[in-house]
Amino acid sequence: MRAVRMTAPGVLEQVEVPNPTAGPGEVLVRVGAVGACHSDLHILDAPAGLFPTPMTLGHEIAGTVDTLGAGVSGWSAGDRAAVYGIIGCGHCRACLRGNENQCREIPVGGIGLSRDGGLAEYVVVPASRLLRVGDLDLTQAAPLTDAGLTPYHAIQLAREKLRPGTTCVVIGIGGLGHMAVQLLVATTAVRIVAVDTSVAALDLASRLGAHDVVQAGPDSVDRIRTLVGSPPDGADVVLDFVGADPTLTTARQVVASGGQVLLVGLAGGTLPVRPVADEPPTLPLETSVEVPFWGTRAELREVIALARDGVLRADVQTFPLAEAPEAYDLLRRGEIHGRAVIVP
Structure with missing residues (x-):
């Protein structure tokens, strides 16, 4: 073969x-x-x-x-x-x-x-x-096993903070990020802010249900801040599907006190942690950071169910x-x- x-x-x-x-x-x-x-x-x-x-x-x-x-x-x-x-x-x-x-x-x-x-x-x-997977198209079923499962697992880890009226910033609208937008739309009532360097990716995010889009660049933190509020307010959850130094810097600068950053992407960036009283903190107080990896078989079954119901594609x-x-x-x-x- x-x-x-x-x-x-x-x-x-x-x-x-x-x-x-x-x-x-x-x-x-x-x-x-x-x-x-x-x-x-x-x-x-x-x-x-x-x-x-x-x-x-x-x-x-x-x-x-x-x-x-x-x-x-x-x-x-x-x-x-x-x-x-x-x-x-x-x-x-x-x-x-x-x-x-x-x-x-x-x-x-x-x-x-x-x-x-x-x-x-x-x-x-x-x-x-x-x-x-029943009669689900196999070209749709295959991406569910990672591109669908990984963001679903990340969202599950943040489920407690993804309450109605909260805000989630999704950084990187690629293979996983565009699935994350759909999963947030289907399973939460949060405000979704999509961030990417690509205009085409942001257009896709808008079509999939993102409420706001921000093109990544030198002023992207300021533009996100106009949407999520000034510190100590901010995004309740940030999903980083890139994981490079610039995206992690954005994530930590827009997350709210008591918020949650989920580092999903594998681009090799570093997220510094410096909770020092006499220096600007690298993360807001009470912020949690998680590094999701893939997901469970039970979660994949749920992702497949969402796709078969037509809310995830x-x-x-x-x-x-x-x-x-x-x-x-x-x-x-x-x-x-x-x-x-x-x-x-």
């Missing part, structure tokens, strides 16, 4: 590999769609030895059940499913609570992360990773498998709006 693999650090190419076979407890899935994520770029750019090579990338997967391994029940050939990508140890306290995204033994383990992923015609996954650009390396180049250059989805 055809597969797009990281054959060496930084090298992504399409190759021919043998068809995989489902082992006990596993399912062979015919891949219908797989999302291209910035996390894949971090894997490609990682130092040698941090991730296995060669490895097929792709952790946002939806497809059709092909064959069942020994001991698998509850699934039949032809069933349509999304794949929950995380594979925890299964026995630590976090995994036993269903929080495999907090696994204490395997910090970053899963499909397309520590074993072959979905950028191929077929992928083998543990049966426990499958969730039914990914803005996708599709590419054939042979053009997956090109899609990642576009993603690296910031030329993908919404989510790139590869269709084998």
